[in-house]
Amino acid sequence: MKIAVFGIGLIGGSLALSLRETGFASEIWGIEKNPEHGKKALTLGLVDRLGDMDDALREAELIIVATPVNVMIPLVVGLLDRVRPGQVVMDVGSTKNNLIEAVRNHPNRANFIATHPMAGTEFSGPEAAIPRLFEGKCTVLVNAAESGEGALALAQKMYAALGMRIVEMDAAEHDVHTAYVSHISHISSFALALTVLEKEKDEEKIFELASAGFTSTVRLAKSEADTWIPIFQQNRDNVLDVLDEHISVLSRFRSLLIKNNFEEFHRLIHQANDIKRILRN
Amino acid sequence: MKIAVFGIGLIGGSLALSLRETGFASEIWGIEKNPEHGKKALTLGLVDRLGDMDDALREAELIIVATPVNVMIPLVVGLLDRVRPGQVVMDVGSTKNNLIEAVRNHPNRANFIATHPMAGTEFSGPEAAIPRLFEGKCTVLVNAAESGEGALALAQKMYAALGMRIVEMDAAEHDVHTAYVSHISHISSFALALTVLEKEKDEEKIFELASAGFTSTVRLAKSEADTWIPIFQQNRDNVLDVLDEHISVLSRFRSLLIKNNFEEFHRLIHQANDIKRILRN
Numbered sequence: 394m395k396i397a398v399f400g401i402g403l404i405g406g407s408l409a410l411s412l413r414e415t416g417f418a419s420e421i422w423g424i425e426k427n428p429e430h431g432k433k434a435l436t437l438g439l440v441d442r443l444g445d446m447d448d449a450l451r452e453a454e455l456i457i458v459a460t461p462v463n464v465m466i467p468l469v470v471g472l473l474d475r476v477r478p479g480q481v482v483m484d485v486g487s488t489k490n491n492l493i494e495a496v497r498n499h500p501n502r503a504n505f506i507a508t509h510p511m512a513g514t515e516f517s518g519p520e521a522a523i524p525r526l527f528e529g530k531c532t533v534l535v536n537a538a539e540s541g542e543g544a545l546a547l548a549q550k551m552y553a554a555l556g557m558r559i560v561e562m563d564a565a566e567h568d569v570h571t572a573y574v575s576h577i578s579h580i581s582s583f584a585l586a587l588t589v590l591e592k593e594k595d596e597e598k599i600f601e602l603a604s605a606g607f608t609s610t611v612r613l614a615k616s617e618a619d620t621w622i623p624i625f626q627q628n629r630d631n632v633l634d635v636l637d638e639h640i641s642v643l644s645r646f647r648s649l650l651i652k653n654n655f656e657e658f659h660r661l662i663h664q665a666n667d668i669k670r671i672l673r674n
Numbered sequence: 675m676k677i678a679v680f681g682i683g684l685i686g687g688s689l690a691l692s693l694r695e696t697g698f699a700s701e702i703w704g705i706e707k708n709p710e711h712g713k714k715a716l717t718l719g720l721v722d723r724l725g726d727m728d729d730a731l732r733e734a735e736l737i738i739v740a741t742p743v744n745v746m747i748p749l750v751v752g753l754l755d756r757v758r759p760g761q762v763v764m765d766v767g768s769t770k771n772n773l774i775e776a777v778r779n780h781p782n783r784a785n786f787i788a789t790h791p792m793a794g795t796e797f798s799g800p801e802a803a804i805p806r807l808f809e810g811k812c813t814v815l816v817n818a819a820e821s822g823e824g825a826l827a828l829a830q831k832m833y834a835a836l837g838m839r840i841v842e843m844d845a846a847e848h849d850v851h852t853a854y855v856s857h858i859s860h861i862s863s864f865a866l867a868l869t870v871l872e873k874e875k876d877e878e879k880i881f882e883l884a885s886a887g888f889t890s891t892v893r894l895a896k897s898e899a900d901t902w903i904p905i906f907q908q909n910r911d912n913v914l915d916v917l918d919e920h921i922s923v924l925s926r927f928r929s930l931l932i933k934n935n936f937e938e939f940h941r942l943i944h945q946a947n948d949i950k951r952i953l954r955n
Contacts, residue, residue, distance in 0.1 A: 511885045531882050560882050573874050574883045578891040581866055584923040586949040587942060592919055593854050599952050601812050601841050602855045604792045608953050609890040610859040615950050618943035622936050633931050638873055642865040643921050650914050655903050662899035668867040669896050671880050672889055
């Protein structure tokens with residue numbers, strides 16, 4: 394199958410790699426606004442050729458949109474305006490409410506399927522692309538009932554080929570859950586990195602002492618602002634809600650420390666340990 | 675060398691394993707208050723035999739104290755009261771100010787060396803012990819000038835045998851730095867786990883969607899309350915100071931979201947990205 398991928402970064406590039414490796418794609422066109430990234434995607438063999446929107450619409454049976462989420466909405470609408478019968482447009486973005494709203498009444502809505510493979514790393518750009526990023530992970534199909542049968546079947550087939558578990562959700566539900574299991578983790582990591590960088594002027598000491606625990610807690614703080622600001626923007630209200638809750642838990646810890654109430658603090662940590670039941674590793 | 679280890683949990687057990695594997699220890703006595711843990715430590719082959727304080731003082735050339743930090747202070751003082759000439763007592767705890775203060779004027783202060791190998795996992799108890807936990811990591815020798823030459827030399831030799839880099843610090847400096855690079859990470863993880871657990875009642879959804887990013891940010895929330903409460907208690911003022919700073923950074927993010935000031939938010943994330951220079955992986 395001929396596939397076009399808009400945005401050959403961590404997600405788009407890893408998809409391209411995996412789709413070819415699994416034999417799902419016979420030829421991959423890359424559409425990349427950043428010429429440096431385009432060149433690298435070719436050199437690294439992530440895509441077979443570079444092209445533009447016309448190429449994608451002419452050549453590809455499946456068009457995957459893997460750009461930052463702010464670029465995605467006008468791009469998906471523009472693609473749907475010109476899509477051919479049977480051609481499928483799929484996004485792989487981290488927020489859904491606005492996107493689903495933007496295409497709701499589009500005459501070619503059936504050709505579009507909204508998806509979110511829950512996988513990533515803290516790195517970005519075509520060099521960050523890795524094979525098997527998606528294997529064994531979970532992907533969400535969003536408002537699948539609004540997609541045509543062909544688009545839905547193609548998405549299911551593609552994600553099965555990548556070895557992903559598939560769940561379905563509506564856009565509102567998706568955006569709430571991702572605020573909890575992904576967006577707040579990034580906010581927390583960015584804040585922790587700033588906290589340590591602002592107060593710890595003696596960087597050599599951080600470098601020396603930083604243990605595995607610290608590293609794993611702040612690793613997401615390496616993530617790209619150009620990826621994450623649009624996500625926080627699109628999912629602002631849910632992120633604010635979770636952030637308020639998070640600040641309130643931290644303030645409760647603070648107050649317990651001030652009052653030397655370590656008994657209650659102990660009880661809360663014990664309660665937090667319950668996360669063991671949920672995390673698989 | 676005959677070694678006695680008080681507390682055969684994650685740290686004590688991993689030390690016992692590694693010290694035998696490297697040939698540094700010829701025989702290891704385990705002293706464990708929890709009989710279940712003692713039995714497991716024997717079964718798992720972490721120690722050669724179980725004993726009590728008398729055994730440790732009679733048999734061991736080196737006595738390592740790897741208990742929770744609240745138990746450590748009376749224990750170290752009690753050991754120093756009865757230590758033989760040439761015998762060395764070493765702690766491996768996460769906080770130092772109070773301990774160093776408690777032994778400052780002890781007549782056998784020279785027999786004691788305070789150390790903190792910066793390594794760990796979110797697991798606890800003898801089953802959590804793993805070989806090579808310490809290899810390639812950093813260990814801190816604290817107020818080393820107050821230890822006798824023999825105690826200092828033995829600690830240096832032991833940590834070199836474990837493949838650790840050695841840095842020296844005074845207790846105040848150590849407790850400030852660890853608040854930044856270890857204690858706040860745990861507070862943040864515990865809070866994040868509580869935030870998600872309290873708001874996300876639909877646990878199946880967290881289980882399905884939890885990505886690698888979420889997992890790495892909350893993994894420390896699995897850590898044992900009995901280990902961490904005493905650490906927060908002993909290092910309360912430093913932890914409070916860093917926690918205040920952390921809450922203030924999160925509140926700044928919150929205010930930027932409310933004001934839709936994504937430009938400034940972008941700038942701060944870019945600044946947080948600077949953590950790349952400090953983290954090695």
